[in-house]
Ligand SMILES: Nc1nc2c(c(=O)[nH]1)N(C=O)[C@@H](CNc1ccc(C(=O)N[C@@H](CCC(=O)O)C(=O)O)cc1)CN2
């Protein structure tokens with residue numbers, strides 16, 4: 001006899017992680033957009049004032065990888081401008097196949113399309129920088145330092161690659177409203193060293 005219900009209702013813990021991630025992603029993307037349109041600029045300025053105090057930015061030879069904000073992300077430009085004023089080189093990513101190349105960029109430099117609706121420096125004109133500190137955009141985060149992005153794995157891959165080449169400090173930039181109790185994770189997910197919001201800077205390393 002045919003079962004009465006053809007679809008099994010799966011308990012939460014059995015759901016594939018990718019499906020949990022995409023539901024969380026959709027919900028937080030919508031909420032972030034709403035928050036950013038009214039409160040994003042003030043929160044991004046407050047966040048910059050907090051995060052610039054991290055001692056890591058005062059390290060000799062620091063170079064910072066930023067991003068050009070899209071889709072209601074925290075605007076890292078106040079922080080990038082403060083770093084530039086201190087003489088710290090800053091760069092933005094350009095998509096190259098499955099990887100990101102960071103090229104030197106400061107306020108006023110030209111911007112070109114850098115792939116998937118993002119903007120970045122002219123890769124033919126701006127030198128490559130190897131970030132020792134990476135500012136990481138995110139859709140959702142939890143207090144363990146896990147993040148959810150747009151689901152293409154670019155940051156997971158570039159963090160793994162940069163770490164293999166030398167010391168790297170990763171700092172997620174988020175509005176406090178992007179916090180969730182637990183981000184579902186897979187083995188390739190790279191936890192962040194810090195997450196900065198307009199209210200606090202969370203350090204994940206015991207040495208922090
Ligand atoms: N501001 C910013 N720049 C970034 C990233 C990011 O998360 N934020 N990246 C982090 O990985 C890399 C680019 N990865 C991205 C992955 C997906 C989408 C995105 O919004 N995709 C849309 C479709 C856009 C299109 O096809 O034109 C989508 O999936 O709906 C954007 C960037 C490098 N630059």
Ligand SMILES: Nc1ncnc2c1ncn2[C@@H]1O[C@H](COP(=O)(O)OP(=O)(O)OP(=O)(O)O)[C@@H](O)[C@H]1O
Pocket residue numbers: 021147148149150151152153154155156157160186188189
């Ligand atoms: N180090 C890696 N090497 C190869 N593939 C990877 C790596 N990291 C992630 N991926 C692939 O990228 C895809 C997207 O991963 P995930 O859903 O964790 O992205 P995300 O963290 O939300 O997005 P992003 O890092 O682009 O902001 C996964 O299917 C995964 O297989």
